[in-house]
Structure formats: C-alpha cells, structure tokens
Amino acid sequence: MIEARYLEIDGALGFVEIITPDNQPDTEAPTVLCLHTAGQSGVQWRRVASELASRGYRVIVPDLPGHGRSEPAVDGPVTSIVTFGDWLGKVLDALAVERPFVVGCSIGGKLTLELATRSSRPLAGAIAMAAEAGPGRVNVGGLRRELRGCRRAQPRRPHLPGHARLRRTYRARGEGAPDRHDAQA
Known part of the structure; x- marks a missing residue:
C-alpha cells in the first residue's frame, strides 16, 4: 500500500x-528511510521501495525541503547537512519511527x-552510496545548478534534472540513453 502525506515541519x-x-x-x-540525491525527489526510489515493501519492510521516502513536492524551508x-539531518529527525518523529534502516x-x-x-x-543500519564523509556542508553551487534545472520545465516536455548526467552515464556504459519521457516513467 502507498500512502502520500504532507507533514508540517518548521513552518513548511x-x-x-x-x-x-x-x-x-x-x-x-522494520522501517527503511530512503534519501534521494540533490535536485531530485523520492521518485528515484519507487522501484526499490516497492521491492522492499514486498519483502516485508515499511519504506519512508521523503522529498527534502525545496525538492520534489516539499516546500522550500x-x-x-x-x-547544511546538519539542518537537513534535523529536518529528517522531525520527519521520523512525526511518523513515530524509532530505529530505521x-x-x-x-x-x-x-x-x-x-x-x-x-x-x-x-x-538499525545505514547504507551510504556515493557519499564522501567530509565536512557537513552542501555543495551549494551544485545544488543550485540542479534546482535551476527543475525550474526549466516546459509545459509538454518536462525537463528531467540531471538528464545530461544520465546520458553521460549511459554513454560511458556503451548504451543508448532513454528518452527524457521514458526516464521519468
């Protein structure tokens, strides 16, 4: 079962x-909290979340502030990574989650x-992919670049943030990149 909710956190x-x-x-x-990449949304986790739920896990997928369907702070x-972490703690508190993966x-x-x-x-456990353990700061320039990509949406051909990166990834693997619309499906 999929439930969508809006939680009021820090006035947003x-x-x-x-x-x-x-x-x-x-x-x-057991609960698994899935966290998306910068400039994206929890939609990145839809297939993984369904698979985890079919294996008996409760999966929580938030859109970070200013991402996806969440309002900006x-x-x-x-x-600040610490501020994002505090926000996630409030999400877990609002959903009464004690010890998530x-x-x-x-x-x-x-x-x-x-x-x-x-x-x-x-x-309960943690899996951090493509994450360097440096100081708790966000690459603000990179984040702004990704967020600007979100705002370039055209009425009939929505822009998928990071699509150029996706094309580069496919090219590096010797595969053809999916059409922008297929990548959103």
Whole structure:
C-alpha cells in the first residue's frame, strides 16, 4: 500500500510517501528511510521501495525541503547537512519511527552518514552510496545548478534534472540513453 502525506515541519510542508507491505500491519514491519540525491525527489526510489515493501519492510521516502513536492524551508535554501539531518529527525518523529534502516545516495548518502553519527537516534543500519564523509556542508553551487534545472520545465516536455548526467552515464556504459519521457516513467 502507498500512502502520500504532507507533514508540517518548521513552518513548511514536507512531502513523504510511505510504502507498506500488503500482508502485515506497518507497526510490525522494520522501517527503511530512503534519501534521494540533490535536485531530485523520492521518485528515484519507487522501484526499490516497492521491492522492499514486498519483502516485508515499511519504506519512508521523503522529498527534502525545496525538492520534489516539499516546500522550500521558510528561511531559504538549506545549505547544511546538519539542518537537513534535523529536518529528517522531525520527519521520523512525526511518523513515530524509532530505529530505521537508512539508505541514501550522493547528498542522501551524506545525510545517511549524518544520521548514523547521531547518538540521540540510533539506527538499525545505514547504507551510504556515493557519499564522501567530509565536512557537513552542501555543495551549494551544485545544488543550485540542479534546482535551476527543475525550474526549466516546459509545459509538454518536462525537463528531467540531471538528464545530461544520465546520458553521460549511459554513454560511458556503451548504451543508448532513454528518452527524457521514458526516464521519468
């Protein structure tokens, strides 16, 4: 089952999808928090989230502030991993999640490391992909570049942020890149 919610966090609405196994109450299922990359949204996790739910996990997929369907933070763009981590802690509190597994890639991976180092909320496990463990700052220039790409949407041909990066990845692997519309499906 997929449930979509808006949570009010620090005066702004944060969007969260919760995917639960069909055959058991979500209170019995272990929870996995999936964190997306910069300039993207939780849609990146849709196939993984469904697969995890089919294996008995409750999956929580938030859109970070200013990403996807979440409103920007009231104080402006978030530029600190610690601030993002605090926001995620409030999401977990609002959903009464005690000890989740956390998985993230890129900025989501940095956030996974941030959450894993907080003694106030122990995790069941953490998987940080493509995440360097440097200082807790966001690459603001890169984030702004990604977010600008989100705003270039055309009415009938939406721009997929990072599509040029996706094309480069496919080219490096010797494959043809999917059409922009196929990449969104």
